[in-house]
Amino acid sequence: MKPAGMGSTLVLRLYMGLFFAYMFLPLGVMVAAGVNSYSPPSITVWQGFTFRWFAEFWADARMWSGLVNSLVIAVAVMALALPMGLSGALLLSQLGRRSAGIAYTVMVSPLLTPGIIIGISTVIFWRNLGATAGLFTAILAQSAFIASYAMLMFMARLQRQDHTLEEAALDLGATRARAFRRITLPFLKPTIVTAAVIAFLQSFENYNTTIFSIGGNHTLVTEIGARMRFGISPMINAIGILFILVTVICAVVWSLLRQRERKREAAA
Amino acid sequence: MTKLFRAFGVPLSTVILMFSSIWILGLIAAPQLIMIEQSLWRMERPEGAAEISVQIDGLYNQLDVMALDRSTAEAGTDATKRAADLAALDAKEAAINAEIAALEESESTPVKVYTLANFGQMGAAHLAIFAKTIAASLAVSAIALVVCYPIAYAVAKLETPRTAAVIMLALVIPYAINELLRIFAWQMILNQNGPANLLLGLVGLDPVPFLESGTGVFVAMVYAYILFMVFPLYNVLETLDGNQVEAARDLGASTWNIHRRVVIPHARPGIAVGCIMTFMLSAGSYAVPYIMTRGTAAPWFTQLIYNRFFEATNWNVGAAYALSLLAVCTVFIFGMMRLLKVSLKDIAK
Structure with a gap:
C-alpha cells in the first residue's frame, strides 16, 4: 500500500501513540498505587515500596469466599452454557429458513440486552417460583448470555464442516448418534475448548449481570466492586496487579497460539 | 423438526431439543415475559x-x-x-x-x-435521569466511533501484518482487563487528591470535583467501553480489499471521498456493532456510576432500577423501569440496523 504521504503518516503515528498512552497510563497509575505504602491508594503521595497490600488480600476471608463462589459459578456456567449453545447451533443448522431466523434472533438477543436486565428478569422469574436470589440465579442469568457466545462459535465451526465423512460413516452402517460422537464431536473439539475458556472468563469477570442476580451473596468481582466504591485500601490495587498479570500472560499465550495456527494454516 | 430427527436420530435430537428449550424458553423468554408482566400490574386497595x-x-x-x-x-x-x-x-x-x-x-x-401506572411513576426527576443516561450513552458511542475509526483503519490497512499483530495484542490487553479495574484507575486519577487535580494545581487552577459532579462517570465510561468499538471496526476493515482504495485514489478521489464512498460503506456492519455495543454497555452500566460517584453525584438510570428492586422493594415499578431501558436499547438496535442497512446476521459475528 502506497503511503498517503509522510505528513499524514506521522500524524497517524502520533495519534496512535496518544491512544495507547490513554489506554495504558491509567493502568500504570493503578499498578503504582498497589505497591505504595500510602493508604488510601494514591500516587501523588509516595511513601515507599511495599508488598503489604498483597498480604492483606491473602488474609481477607471475604475475598476468598468470593473467589470460591466465582469458581463455583464459572464451572456451573460452563457445564450449562456449552451444551445449550451447542444444542442451539445444531438446532439452527436443521431448521427451515423462517423458523431458523426467529430462533436465531431469540438466541442472540441476550448479547444485545443490557446485562442488568438479564440479571433482574431471572430474579423476578425465580421469585415467582418461590426461589430467592443467590448463586443459583447468578448461574442461570450468566448462562443465558454466555450460551449465546458459545452458540455463535459453534455455528461458525459447523458451517465449515465437510459432511462427506459423516455420510460415509452412515453408509457404513453407523448410527446417527455414533456418527455424531465419532465425527462431528471431534471436529468441534477445538471450538469446545475455546468456548469453555471464554465461558469461564466471561463468567468469572462478570459484574453487571451478577450484581443484579446474586442477591445477598457475593463473588470475587462483586466484592471488589463494593470495596472500590470507597477506595479505602490499596489492597484493591494489589488485586488489580494480579488480574493484570494473569490477563497479560493469557493474552500473550493466546496471540502466540493464534500466530502458530495461522502459520500452520498458511503452510497447509 | 423432522429434519432434525433425521439428521441426528431420536435420542440425540431429544437431548438437543431439551437443552435448546431450557435455554430459549427457560432462561431467555420466560424471565423476560414475567418481567413484562410484573411491570403491568400492582397491588391496589380493592374497588369499592x-x-x-x-x-x-x-x-x-x-x-x-x-x-x-x-x-x-x-x-x-x-x-x-x-x-x-x-x-x-x-x-x-x-x-x-x-x-x-x-x-x-x-x-x-x-x-x-x-395497569400502566408503574410507567407513570417516573416523575420529572427520574425522567430527567433517564434522558441524561440515554444522551450520555449516545455521546459515548459517538466519541468512541470518532476516536477508534482512524485506529482501526490504520491497523487493518496501513500497517504490516507483523506490526498489526503487535498492536492488536496491545489492544487486547486493556480490553481483557476487568472492567472494574479500568474504572477504578479513573476513580484514582480524578479523585480530589488525584493526579488530575495535582496537574491542575501545578498550572495554578483550583481542584475540580470530577467525581462529585458526575463528569467522572462520563470520562470512565468512554474509557471502559471504547475498545468495544475498535474490534468490530477492525474486523470489517480487515476484509476491505486494498485495491478498491487504490483504484479510487488512482481515479483522483480525495482521502475524504475515499473514506466516504469506499471505506465507510464497507465498514457499515462494524460501525453498527460498535455503536450498539458501546451504547448498550453505557446505558446499562451499573459498575461505572456505582464506583465513580461514590453516591455523591446524581444517579445513573441503572442505579434507579437497582434501588427500586433492592432498596425501595417496589418490584412492579422496578420492572417498569427496567423495561423502559430495554425498550430504548431495542429501538437503538433496530434504528442502527435500519440506518446502516445491516441485518442481525451481519451483527452477530
Missing part, C-alpha cells in the same frame, strides 16, 4: 373500598348504640328478662364484630390490578 369503609363505620355506630341498650338492660329488675336481654345483645354484638372483621379484611387485602 370507600363504600366498605362507610359500611364499617355504620357497624361501629351500631355497637355504640348497643352499649346504651346494654346499660338499659342491665338496669332492668326482672332477673330472667335481664339475662335473656343480655344474651341477645351478646349474640348480636358478636355477629356485628364478625361482620366488621370480614369487611376490614376485604378492605385492606390488596388486589392485583393490571
